[in-house]
Amino acid sequence: MSHIVVAGSINVDVFLDVTALPKANETIIGKAMRQAIGGKGLNQAVACAKLGPPAHMVAAVGDDALAPQATAFLAQNGVLTDYVKGMPGATTGLANILVAEDGQNMIVVTPGANGLLSPGDIDAASSLIASASALVVQLEVPLATVRRALDVARQHGVLTVLNPAPVDPAAMELMRLADLVTPNETELMRLTGISDVSDASLITGLNALIAAGAKQALVTLGSEGCAALMDGALVRLPAYKVKAVDATGAGDIFNGALVTRLVAGDGLLEAMRYGCAASALSVTKPSANACPTPAEVAELMAQQPQIAL
Numbered sequence: 001m002s003h004i005v006v007a008g009s010i011n012v013d014v015f016l017d018v019t020a021l022p023k024a025n026e027t028i029i030g031k032a033m034r035q036a037i038g039g040k041g042l043n044q045a046v047a048c049a050k051l052g053p054p055a056h057m058v059a060a061v062g063d064d065a066l067a068p069q070a071t072a073f074l075a076q077n078g079v080l081t082d083y084v085k086g087m088p089g090a091t092t093g094l095a096n097i098l099v100a101e102d103g104q105n106m107i108v109v110t111p112g113a114n115g116l117l118s119p120g121d122i123d124a125a126s127s128l129i130a131s132a133s134a135l136v137v138q139l140e141v142p143l144a145t146v147r148r149a150l151d152v153a154r155q156h157g158v159l160t161v162l163n164p165a166p167v168d169p170a171a172m173e174l175m176r177l178a179d180l181v182t183p184n185e186t187e188l189m190r191l192t193g194i195s196d197v198s199d200a201s202l203i204t205g206l207n208a209l210i211a212a213g214a215k216q217a218l219v220t221l222g223s224e225g226c227a228a229l230m231d232g233a234l235v236r237l238p239a240y241k242v243k244a245v246d247a248t249g250a251g252d253i254f255n256g257a258l259v260t261r262l263v264a265g266d267g268l269l270e271a272m273r274y275g276c277a278a279s280a281l282s283v284t285k286p287s288a289n290a291c292p293t294p295a296e297v298a299e300l301m302a303q304q305p306q307i308a309l
């Protein structure tokens with residue numbers, strides 16, 4: 001098993017804790033502010049590094065005071081940063097995140113340097129991608145950059161995992177380059193036009209991703225677990241039961257954990273179960289990359305063996 005490459009975003013996350021999420025045109029008083037390092041790419045890379053083989057990021061930061069904090073955070077969490085590029089004159093990506101008492105969140109991302117990560121930066125890392133076990137991408141960097149990363153990986157037979165978040169309907173053209181696509185339910189609805197999460201709708205939605213070219217498709221369903229198409233039939237895995245404190249980044253931890261098991265040789269359902277356990281533990285702590293240790297994941301899976309395959 002070789003390394004995993006995550007080509008994606010790095011953000012500084014500014015969390016505002018609130019009692020309940022505001023409605024449009026409403027002003028509310030927050031409870032606390034905290035800052036952390038995040039970004040869908042970074043969170044997924046941290047999960048890969050903590051739970052599996054070495055993980056590298058191909059990413060961009062600004063030339064501001066936040067950039068060294070972000071790269072130091074990656075290094076502290078075991079993610080290799082040789083292809084994290086400082087973009088002159090750019091600010092590091094920023095995410096403003098409201099987190100309510102029930103653990104739900106709202107996020108606004110200002111891409112900054114993430115928006116400057118180019119297909120040329122992917123080409124510069126092509127030998128790293130070509131020798132990887134898996135490439136993981138999201139949609140917080142330009143679509144052309146994501147496409148080039150998937151192209152390079154596909155040319156070299158590297159497993160490609162596309163997490164289409166935040167959703168962009170134009171990403172349907174990337175499905176042909178994805179071995180596995182992993183939307184959440186909202187993203188699946190926006191990509192495919194389904195309007196609910198009934199079995200029939202999920203089958204329709206996941207089949208649409210496969211018809212567009214993805215080899216396999218799953219959907220994460222928050223507190224309802226996740227589901228995938230297996231030989232045309234929908235298989236649902238329930239969520240592990242935990243007390244949620246902050247659901248931010250739960251999907252990222254799911255994706256990172258899932259990929260570590262796929263490259264280790266697990267089947268899709270086994271890898272999804274592992275991803276569910278890791279993401280369940282991540283929501284019991286604040287921050288978007290509160291990734292558990294392999295021992296903690298194993299303990300939860302042993303404690304709640306009802307999620308059998």
Ligand code: RIB
Pocket residue numbers: 009011012013037038039040043094095107109140248249250252288
């Ligand atoms: O998925 C959670 C992440 O979304 C946060 O870390 C934030 O940076 C945004 O990218």
